Amino acid sequence: MPIPGAVDPVPVPRGASARADGRIELVGLPRERIREELETAGLEPRQAKLRAKQIWHWIYNRGVGDFNAMSDIAKAQRPWFAARFAISRPEVVEAQVSTDGTRKWLLKTHDGHEFEMVFIPDADRGTLCVSSQVGCTLNCRFCHTGTMALVRNLEPQEIVGQVMLARDALGEWPSQPEGRMLTNIVMMGMGEPLYNFDNVRDALKIVMDGDGLGLSKRRITLSTSGVVPMMARAGEEIGVNLAVSLHAVTKDVRDEIVPLNRKYGIDQLLEACAAYPGANNARRITFEYVMLKDKNDSDADARELVRLIRQYRLPAKxxxxxxxxxxxxxYECSTDERIRSFSNIVFEAGISAPVRTPRGRDIDAACGQLKTSAERKRKSRETA
Structure with a gap:
């Protein structure tokens, strides 16, 4: 059906995000790219610029996924858009709610791969744990997710789509900064974000856009196991808070439980942390440290952690x-007494060292567990 102001369409450029049905997925595209796709489909430039602005608003401020709901686009024109473009979310395979209020979604990509995301509500915030890959590039020994083979990187629309799905579930459209349950994002789900850098960066730019999903970069934390060469770029091009999966303070132990340490050692990693753009006492680097019985939890380990943080003059928690x-x-979990002792040593050195309360264990949504139910249920479906 012709649309007023349209010109003859030109072929879709190589690399355009076309779906199996031939339509172009708009979620995850920056505004300028949406305008370009509208022109490619046949709109003349002024019309494309106007429609791109309208569509952007409907997608990211209103959460709309249907062109028929876009009231400032004429009814006669909406079928033209719907035939050429899609506004979609990852498919929800299963949604679970823990006894502690934690929510977990098992999601499916357009090509049939499954991954998970988790929402953790607290009294003063709500944090969405977002995945960056299907499976994981790394094989950290203590992490069940890390035992999964890497299937592929998630694309920008699949990363942004997780945030939009959570907003759907929480009823948080239209988008506004006040009174939201979803206040924070952590890139701590499946995968190593810095091994999917371009897609994570492009997705987070949309999430942080004031006219987009509108979350401040101070409310977003990217977690890495220590991909040292990409850390400076993350600070410069994304600018969000940094969390580092440290988990050990000696080469031998970290080589064992975080094998990436064999490539980028502790000293290299902490030097990169010290140079991370924007890190200061108001925006401290977070070191994640899983407590493993008789492996990394001694008083000597705690004192070495303090020494390293001081040596590199790191603004850290x-x-x-x-x-x-x-x-x-x-591995086994350290005893409560051992964890308290470790925490006290770090606190007494003037460094914040809170103990994270495990959340969502009953639905396999806790840290390091984003594999258990997903693979079990997939195998059950395949054999049914």
């Missing part, structure tokens, strides 16, 4: 994470 067990893990 330490999150102590009780180990979340899974079948065949080969």
């Amino acid at each position: 330490v999150n102590l994470i009780p180990f979340n067990p899974w079948p065949g893990a080969g």
